[in-house]
Amino acid sequence: MKVFILAGEPSGDKLGGALMAGLRQLRSDVVFQGIGGPLMTAEGLQSRFDMSELSVMGLAEILPKYRALMARINQTAAAVVDMTPDVLITIDSPDFSLRVARKVKERSSVRCVHYVAPTVWAWRSGRAEKMSRYVDQVLALLPFEPPYMEAAGMRCDFVGHPVVAEPVATHAQGQAFRETHQIGDAPLLLVLPGSRQSEVTRLGPVFQQVVERLTQARPDMRVVIPAAAPVVGTIRRLVQNWSVPPVVLNPLDVDTADPLADKRAAFRAADVAVAASGTVSLELAASGTPMVIAYDMNWISRQIIGRMVKVDTVTLVNLVSDTRAVPEFIGANCRPGPIAAEVLKVLEDPSAQLAAMATTMELLGQGGTPPGLRAAEAVLNGVAQ
CATH class of the missing domain: 3.40.50.2000 (Glycogen Phosphorylase B;)
Known part of the structure; x- marks a missing residue:
């Protein structure tokens, strides 16, 4: 053949x-x-x-x-x-x-x-x-x-979907990640601003303000950013003036055969994530990590895409599970105050999301x-x- x-x-x-x-x-x-x-x-x-x-x-x-x-x-x-x-x-x-x-x-x-x-x-x-x-x-x-x-x-x-064939960290690996980074039982927030320079530079300041609000409401909260290799330098520059310094995971710094092991462990260890729109929502779902999705683009793209899009959600977990369990803040709605408020709600009660994520993974072929x-x-x- x-x-x-x-x-x-x-x-x-x-x-x-x-x-x-x-x-x-x-x-x-x-x-x-x-x-x-x-x-x-x-x-x-x-x-x-x-x-x-x-x-x-x-x-x-x-x-x-x-x-x-x-x-x-x-x-x-x-x-x-x-x-x-x-x-x-x-x-x-x-x-x-x-x-x-x-x-x-x-x-x-x-x-x-x-x-x-x-x-x-x-x-x-x-x-x-x-x-x-x-x-x-x-x-x-x-x-x-x-x-x-x-x-x-x-x-x-x-x-x-290929996400169902990807390895997922175990509970023990998640706990080991917490111990390595001295997180203990503190609430752990993942910040995922995207993998492209344009995404990171646009969303970085918004996510910084989200983190400021969250750590004021929950002073014990810890923050981890699993950075994609192409944007590690940009992320490190952006977080230099954050009042709560995050742990930035750089896959290029890892001297192992599996440079993504730390990222998977962080996903498993986290209590909640703020993430850019994209397939990362499915990666989070595979790890059982509740999330809030936030994304913005330049004004011209907003106008063009806003007139063309035919769905009321861009989050794949929502689309596959046929729910709207994952909150999303897109375009003009991508504002720090509402995003932070929703993260606190999800942190308090993630049950609806956990059910939607389980349904999503089953429907994707897990x-x-x-x-x-x-x-x-x-x-x-x-x-x-």
């Missing part, structure tokens, strides 16, 4: 590696070509070029590299057509991968599978219909996504077949049709 598979960023590489492992488990004769990172390489892929060439975001970043990206798109599409694989699997990175799929379909009848459904349930619903012209099957991470893809004429399989293997099964079933 011949598979051409491509990913354009680290999250896609992780999905691709798990999917490739699943395909190898189910088909001993599978042969891979394509583009990927270290996790896909470990599963037998020789990447045609460095995946980092595709990791660009935003108009300002893309324009200088436009010619080079278009050349890579054309080169990749030609390689797919030359290989005549049983299936082309594109993973996320729609600006690159879907352009490749379209060019492949223009020149061949190769079956195209796209892994990670676009968020048409939230905004730009027309993307599904456009995709259906050159994508045969979609692998969805969220259980409510298949009907949106199927309505546009594509097969769509819910295969589970305890079932690993997502990578489910994705592999769906791909093979589609090829056999």
